[in-house]
Structures are given as C-alpha cells and as structure tokens.
Amino acid sequence: MITPENWRKSSYSGGGDGNNCVEIANSPTHIAIRDSKAPFRAALTFPAGAFSTFVEALKGEGRSTRASLAGLDN
Template sequence: MTTPVNWRKSSYSGGGEGNNCVEIASSPTHIAIRDSKTPARATLTFPAGDFTAFVKALKSTGFPEG
C-alpha cells in the first residue's frame, strides 16, 4: 500500500479537536490505522478482509469504549 492520503477520524473521537482517537485510510485492497495524536509515527496496515476480522475481534473482547 502506498502512503495513504485520505485519513478519516473515528466517529467516536468526540468533541473538541478530536485528537484522542484513531484515524483510518483505505485503498481498494488495504486499510491503514494510525494514532491521531502522533500521525507521523507508524501505522498498522491490514488487507481489507483482515481488518474486518480485527475489528470483530476487538468488539468481542468487551473493551470499554472511551
């Protein structure tokens, strides 16, 4: 995946500047995730199908939101 340019903040970022969240960018084949507080640092990149499995696993663990 080339460097994404279409970063979007999570819909759960809350009010204010929304800097306490993750951002995602997508291409036809991959999804990239980064921390909005440190966007120049490393990103996680997944094939699109694996990202779906990753999100389902996170949801099933019962992590508290927020």
C-alpha cells in the first residue's frame, strides 16, 4: 500500500525548494511516480518488475533518451 509517508523526492530534484522533478513511492508490489510540482494530481503506478525494466532500459539508452523523456531535447 502506498501512503503519504512513502513518497520521497528524486535525488535529481535540484536545489532550492526541490520541486523540479518527480517523487517516487514504493510498496512490495508496485512503484508509483508523481510530479513533485503537483503532488495531488494523479500518479503513475507500475508493477515493481516493469518499473525496474523501464529504469534499466533508460540507463542503457544514454542521455539523449533520458532528455527526450524529460522533454529536454526541444
């Protein structure tokens, strides 16, 4: 179960108020991600195994893919 105290900010959130990235929460079976600028909006929830596969794929693709996914390639 994902509860309010499960959420933590990404280490890439940056300085200042740290509201420039995502927050993540996990349970034994699922991972949830939400926008740290809008924490009360919907969160994306993935089965834990699928999220791990997604993260590993990002690591393997390099910076250009991560920038594209983050909308930084425009």
